[in-house]
Amino acid sequence: MSQRYEIRPAEDGDSAALLRLIDQTPQEGEVHLNFERAPNFFHATKVTTTDPDVWVMIDHKTETLLASFSIGKREVYVDGEKRLTRYGNDLRIHQDYRGGRTLLRLFKKYRELMQDEWMQTVILDENKASINSVGSGRLSLPTYHQAGQFRTYMVDLYKKQHKATTLLVRRASNADKAQMQSFFDKHAPSKQFYPVYDFSKIGTKDNYYRGVDIENYFLAYDDDELIGMCAVWNQKDFKQTRFVSYQGKMKALRHINNIKSKFFGGLQLPSPGSLASYLSLHTVLCADNRIDIFQDLLSCILKTYHASDYEALIFGFDTRDPLHEVAKNLKA
Template identity: 25%
Template sequence: MSRYQFELSCPKDDQDLRVLFAATPMDGNVRVRLEHDPAVHRQHASDDHLHQTIVCRDTLSGRVIGAGSRQINLRYVNGQLRPVGYLGGLRCLPEHRSRGLVARGYAFLKELHQDQRADFYLTTIAADNASAERVLTSGRAGLPVYRPIGRFHTLLCCSHNRRRHPSNDSVEIRTAESNDLPAIARLVQHSGPDRQFFPAYGADDFQDSNGTFHGLSLESILVARRGGQLVGLLAGWNQSSFRRAVIAGYNSLWKWLRPAWNAWASIRQRPRLPGIDEALVYLTAACPLVINSDPAIFVGLLDAAIDQQLPDQRTSLTLGLADNDPLLGVARSRRWREYVTNIFLVSWPDTQPDLPTLDHRPIYLELGCL
């Protein structure tokens, strides 16, 4: 019998998963560990949205030493709704890492894929994580096919990067009210077919405590109206109650530079670099949608979110856009840091249907749901 066993997680694994998240930070000049509450995904599952956490258990200790997630929902692909999965959260304690363990994990995932809930999968890999990309895209040992389709940019935006643009007197930007919800639902439904992989959101995703945007208050949603018509939407989603990014360490250069950076940041009103075990302070931009990708409307929404929703200079607004999204150039004028991941379509060559050929529509991924 193998020492390692793969299975779906259950509530008794939650504490082990929290330990795993804390022990597996993302490497780089600044090491960050992503912590979230495993119970949240069970609470917010539905018939239209499947979320499974796969765990790898060391049978000698009984502890969880690795994990990954599989989530499935309806998304627009070339303008048509299809069931598409997302693979994420791949973690393993360093002392247990091996190519054989990765292959066995994907073999278990392939067994799950036999339920035919998803046509294929999306995933992202950090652009600077060459070793992980090399292993996962090798196609060896039964691993699935990874087809690159673009890049996803996570921008940290803050007030110091504001560049004044001429105001658009014909557009009103304000906090959403309850009577805006039907128009918000129509804008979201109208926008979906124009973007690749846009989820099939419904009104419950915004209003229901178990919806996709759980914890997102109406006061956190900004709307843009022109001539009585809703033409833009942007929300600042505070996820700190169930998801955090915590500083795990700095390399030697940034450990030395951090005090000087923070002194300079205080003068220039830029976000400071937190200490070890301190959480980054940020809101996550949700539903960055503008009719016809109008840059003037989008920059108005972005500036309003920065002005009205960020409580102080320590807080950033994180915004995720694909490299073929026409709004990316506008958003970059407000960023102070940028993090890039590569986007892949994933499938096994002996399963159906085949991976799609994508048309010109921009890729859309909801940053707060990855």
């Protein structure tokens, strides 16, 4: 008699079932969010990791895809050196199967696959379910070590927030790729766990750079010297954030916030079920990690996308990184 439960590598044909699983497992908190992957689950996976490694759990009695996890790899800088490192994400368990036995089965397979390797992962502060289960260290689950706290900002693009710049900031072109790569190779290693990028692959069919064009990059110069860069990335074609519902006091605070923002400016909190419309900021690098360089880059981007088709610009840093202080004077 075959086993009821099977844990196996995900296949291309699993995409529709994985999308259904995502719909059934929003991230909990005062605002329930869902990080969706339409139209194909694996498009976003291949942006997150260069070497995807997604696993699914199947209940053969009901033919249900009941859980998933991803431990794919991509190169990041660790202590200044490139290292192919696993990134743990997309741990999802259908609500009908949540409990210690399902989690134990998943992590038994995880231990078989990982052996002595370690991985990175991110857990939202308000995701108490994951903190109290996966991150608890109980039930022979993996041991988690806090490496930092990442703070994310959502900056209002409808409100005029850009300032005059002192540096020359312009968009990049294909002719800039070699200079950008040299600048990146010099400064990125100083950022712990910073993803490694190959600028020659931007604008190609390489899945890791899906949706990125070289013109999405903004470059800051001091005379002819490149001293800063960052880029905007519209990922909505393969990765979406849905505001599923509001809980507790946030039900009332959402209406108060939206009335206030109409008169004084600020982000409107979308109605339940709505998708967020935003751009993501990435590859932020400044010589000597200078705040003034990032301020000029950000001002240029805010000016470019002010009153555009997008509601917000999203970016974030480790709280120990001084660059996150630039957001303090923004409506965010």
